[in-house]
Amino acid sequence: MCAINPQTAFEDERVLTPALEKKHILVVGGGPAGMEAARVAALRGHIVTLCERSQRLGGTVFFSSLAYAENARLVEYLERQVRQLPIELKLGQLVDKELVKQLSPDEVVIATGSKRDAPAIPGAEGKNVFSGDELRKLLTGEDPAIAKKKLSITQRAMMTAGSVISVTDSAAKMRELSKLWMPLGKRVVIVGGGLVGVELAEFLVERGRIVTVLEEGEKFGVELSIVRRWRVLHTLKEHQVNLIAGVTVAAINDGSVTYSVAGEAAVVSTDSVILAVGATANHDLASQLSDLSIPLTQIGDCGGVSYIEGAMHQGHQVGREI
Numbered sequence: 188m189c190a191i192n193p194q195t196a197f198e199d200e201r202v203l204t205p206a207l208e209k210k211h212i213l214v215v216g217g218g219p220a221g222m223e224a225a226r227v228a229a230l231r232g233h234i235v236t237l238c239e240r241s242q243r244l245g246g247t248v249f250f251s252s253l254a255y256a257e258n259a260r261l262v263e264y265l266e267r268q269v270r271q272l273p274i275e276l277k278l279g280q281l282v283d284k285e286l287v288k289q290l291s292p293d294e295v296v297i298a299t300g301s302k303r304d305a306p307a308i309p310g311a312e313g314k315n316v317f318s319g320d321e322l323r324k325l326l327t328g329e330d331p332a333i334a335k336k337k338l339s340i341t342q343r344a345m346m347t348a349g350s351v352i353s354v355t356d357s358a359a360k361m362r363e364l365s366k367l368w369m370p371l372g373k374r375v376v377i378v379g380g381g382l383v384g385v386e387l388a389e390f391l392v393e394r395g396r397i398v399t400v401l402e403e404g405e406k407f408g409v410e411l412s413i414v415r416r417w418r419v420l421h422t423l424k425e426h427q428v429n430l431i432a433g434v435t436v437a438a439i440n441d442g443s444v445t446y447s448v449a450g451e452a453a454v455v456s457t458d459s460v461i462l463a464v465g466a467t468a469n470h471d472l473a474s475q476l477s478d479l480s481i482p483l484t485q486i487g488d489c490g491g492v493s494y495i496e497g498a499m500h501q502g503h504q505v506g507r508e509i
């Protein structure tokens with residue numbers, strides 16, 4: 188099997204055939220799921236419109252490639268395919284019910300990614316606390332309101348300078364810049380030791396941060412494939428990252444996080460906190476569109492968090508079957 192190429196080992200079953208009936212397909216979301224669906228549907232002869240609300244393709248994978256550089260090649264490949272094929276690409280285009288009515292497609296493929304709600308931890312709204320979404324929007328310059336809320340004037344000036352010299356357009360440039368500066372303190376606590384938490388921990392220790400990861404369950408990085416998981420955990424141990432399992436976080440304070448393990452209370456001092464928990468399916472657009480009589484399919488994380496592999500496989504499947 189291959190996480191990226193759904194046809195690997197299924198060459199005879201997952202064959203692309205020309206569409207019997209040429210349809211207008213609206214694909215919402217320019218992450219891996221949306222780009223793969225658009226690519227395959229266009230290859231089969233459908234008329235495809237791909238809308239992405241931000242100014243760049245890649246979705247969460249653009250951000251994930253800051254933490255794990257290998258992911259950038261997937262975005263490059265898919266973006267090249269989308270731009271080469273006869274796909275109408277609309278960047279900076281938020282899709283809502285009005286737009287769908289206006290475009291009047293034959294089918295809609297929703298690939299809008301997951302929701303990341305802040306967990307119900309006292310102090311989670313603090314200035315020193317970043318949810319996964321906030322960190323992404325800060326580092327990729329997607330939402331100036333968050334920069335205003337969370338950053339000092341000097342930090343905002345650094346981010347603006349980064350975007351003026353186009354650093355924030357490229358994951359590779361941002362990886363380099365982040366070695367010099369990031370809007371995070373020296374000590375960082377990451378709440379959540381799943382795939383996202385451990386990858387962020389690896390990224391941060393490589394940038395000189397002292398990192399503690401607090402995980403509710405007993406294991407770290409369980410969603411990672413086995414070799415990658417071994418490598419990340421090895422790097423984290425080598426860098427003396429404090430990995431604490433079986434944790435219940437009690438509160439986030441200004442300068443510390445209080446938690447308990449097996450009923451024993453404890454505290455860890457910190458300058459910044461990252462919340463790497465709480466990604467869930469996002470049915471918002473599907474619910475908005477449900478009373479239009481247009482067939483809808485949800486793929487990728489918006490239908491249930493399934494990571495890059497789920498996004499690519501579901502994108503390919505819908506493109507193949509539509």
Ligand SMILES: Cc1cc2nc3c(=O)[nH]c(=O)nc-3n(C[C@H](O)[C@H](O)[C@H](O)COP(=O)(O)OP(=O)(O)OC[C@H]3O[C@@H](n4cnc5c(N)ncnc54)[C@H](O)[C@@H]3O)c2cc1C
Binds near residue numbers: 319
């Ligand atoms: C730090 C980090 C590291 C990660 N590392 C890995 C990893 O190593 N391996 C792995 O498998 N997964 C990893 N992931 C998870 C992976 O990035 C996601 O699972 C994957 O991107 C989901 O793809 P998607 O296409 O479903 O959604 P997304 O990539 O989230 O894309 C959704 C897109 O839809 C757009 N959108 C949303 N609403 C609208 C709308 N109404 N109109 C128009 N556009 C809209 C968004 O702007 C976004 O671009 C990581 C995630 C993070 C945060």
